[in-house]
Amino acid sequence: MAEILVCDDETNLRELLCLALEGHGHRTLAAANGAEALRLLEQSAWELLITDLRLPDMSGLDLLRRAKELAPDRPALLMTAFASAATAVTAMKEGAFDYLEKPFVMEELHLAVARALEQGALQRENIRLRQAVGERVSAEEIIGISVAMRRVLELARRAARTDASVLITGESGTGKELVARFIHNCSVRVKGPFVAVNCAAVPEGLIESELFGHARGAFTGAVANRPGLFVEAEHGTLFLDEIGETPMPVQAKLLRAVQERLVRPVGGVGERAVDVRLLAATNRDLREETASGRFREDLLYRINVVHLHLPPLRERREDIPLLAARFVECHARKYGLGIHGIAPEVMDCLLRYHFPGNVRELSNVVEGAVALTVEGRVEMEALPEAVRCGQSAGTPVVAGEFRLPEGGLDLEAHLAALEASAMDQALEACQGSKTRAAELLGMSFRTFRYRMGKLVGR
Ligand SMILES: Nc1ncnc2c1ncn2[C@@H]1O[C@H](COP(=O)(O)OP(=O)(O)OP(=O)(O)O)[C@@H](O)[C@H]1O
Ligand SMILES: [Mg+2]
Structure with missing residues (x-):
């Protein structure tokens, strides 16, 4: 049973409506004009507004607009003696749930009221559920009161309402994956899967089949058909983590998949359409990578429709x-x-x-x-x-402390020695684990391995 605000300047009709509604167990509030109704809208806990279209001091549509501003999730019914298609359309556009043509029988009124209240309850439930989902992730997992983090979360929430591809950048450990999950959880795709793949962790030769699947017998070891992650993420979100590590040939195939939303399994015939939302993350500067030819510019544009940057802690x-x-x-x-x-x-x-x-x-x-x-x-x-001691393995050498020897120095050799020493120390600190040593130095495993190789080969 609900609290219903009835606004009509005809005293008899107003009283009749209130009696009828109370007969059905509702509580009523009565207003004889727009000003009275506005006061009640603001001061009472009304759940449904029933108003005449013609009020002595304002139009019922204006009252409706104000009601929608105050409480967009609460329904309203309009009554009119001069029903025309145009007024009906306007009323619905302004958010009226339904309208009643005068004179109407009480049965029609009760039906319209029941439907409007049910609709209002559903709408509130939906809003509550959507907020609960978003809040579950933000309140329990993502912590951030800094202006920078609040801004990132606000932008993430906005992007979540769309299907736009989002590129999340930031140093290692800043929360890129967390934000990717947050976007998925706040989006309509929350009922679909969230599939994450770390492009740096998959051996180069297998990335393609991992993403796009393969047909049985496509290569040694392909003993059965595999759908691939694009297909697994159908109707959900695919999160390409460390996308900067994807080898060039795979980038070309990725571009096609992103552009056309079509995937072709390795060794398979034909393509398959997929409905997937893409999120990607990297701790590299992809602009720099494109400039040096390690990342395709066209792919960067495709995945970087929205850019979120997570600042370091x-x-x-x-x-x-x-x-x-x-x-x-x-x-x-x-x-x-x-x-x-x-x-x-x-x-x-x-x-x-x-x-x-x-x-x-x-x-x-x-x-x-x-x-x-x-x-x-x-x-x-x-x-x-x-x-x-307030130090850190990664505290950068303060440039001001460096003194160039009078006779100059071989900068390349000097930097290489510094790099070798940093890598040695990181490996020692991590008991030889390259993955953790790479993290400690703020680089991907693949970069770490590459640089090690270069130093060893010197
Ligand atoms: N704002 C935050 N609130 C709570 N936990 C956080 C926050 N940011 C990061 N974390 C936690 O820190 C860890 C690292 O976060 P995450 O894996 O999302 O980082 P990342 O940026 O993807 O790192 P990498 O580049 O190394 O993959 C996770 O355990 C995550 O839950
Ligand atoms: Mg990550």
């Missing part, structure tokens, strides 16, 4: 306290430890630290600290040395 330090607190909570829960909070001096260290590995590194540092804490809150002794 050191440029949005205001996010550190909230993130750190959330990570303490998560890791403590994961290990079943009763640890709560962080000592203020620990937070000071975190706020000063450079975080070359960004949010992922913050999470790892906190996880380690939680693991070393016996009870209570995280104290200084649980922090790794590098964070405690």
Whole structure:
């Protein structure tokens, strides 16, 4: 049962309507003119507006507009003695749910009221569900109070309403994948799959079949038909992570798939149409990559319809306290430890630290600290040395500290030595894990391997 606002200047009709509606268990509010109705619209908890089209002081359409501004999800019915197709269309356009032609029988009124209320309830439910989905991801997973992060999330929300391809850039560990999932979850494709592929992790020779599928017998090892990730992501979102690592020949095929939304399996005959929304991420500067011929410019334009850039954590330090607190909570829960909070001096260290590995590194540092804490809150002794001393493996050499020797120097050799030393130290710090060493140096695994090869080959 609902609270219904009835607006009509004919006293008899108004009272009759109110009685009829109350007879059906509704509560009513009555207004004899537009001004009274406006006051009630603003001050009461009405759920449905029923108004005459002709009011003594304003048009019923104006009242309708105001009602829609105040509460777009609450329905309205218009009554008119001079029904014409034109007024009906205008009324519907302005958001009236239905209109009643005077004189009408009460049965018609009750039917229209029931339908309008049902529609209003559905609409509110939809809005609630959509917000719940969006909020679930943003509130529980993406933390960001800095202006920069709020802006990124707002743009992501806007882009999510469309099917536009989005390129998400940012250093390693800044949350690119998280934002990609957020976009998918806020979009109408949320009911479809979210398929992520890390283009750097798939061996070069297999990327094509991974993306587009293959026919049985297409190559050694292809023992069965495989649909490929484009097909798996049908009606959903395909997230091409580290797209900058895709080899040139695959980029050409990718371009075609992105452009035409058609995929051809390796060794298969014929093409297949796919309905997929594309998101891509990279920690490389793709403009630079196109300039040096390592990335196709036409592909860049296709995937970069909307560009979202995630700033490094050191440029949005205001996010550190909230993130750190959330990570303490998560890791403590994961290990079943009763640890709560962080000592203020620990937070000071975190706020000063450079975080070359960004949010992922913050999470790892906190996880380690939680693991070393016996009870209570995280104290200084649980922090790794590098964070405690405010240094970082990735702190860049301050250019001002460098002194060019009088006799000059071989810059290439000097930089190569610096690079070799950084890579050695990173490998040592990561117990020989190249993947983690690459992360520590803010580069992809593939770049790391390539540079190692170059240094070794010197
Ligand atoms: N704003 C954030 N709020 C909460 N957690 C975050 C946030 N940003 C990143 N994280 C967490 O940090 C980790 C790294 O995030 P993610 O994998 O999305 O980064 P990425 O930019 O894709 O990194 P890479 O370039 O290395 O793939 C994840 O565990 C993620 O949940
Ligand atoms: Mg990632």
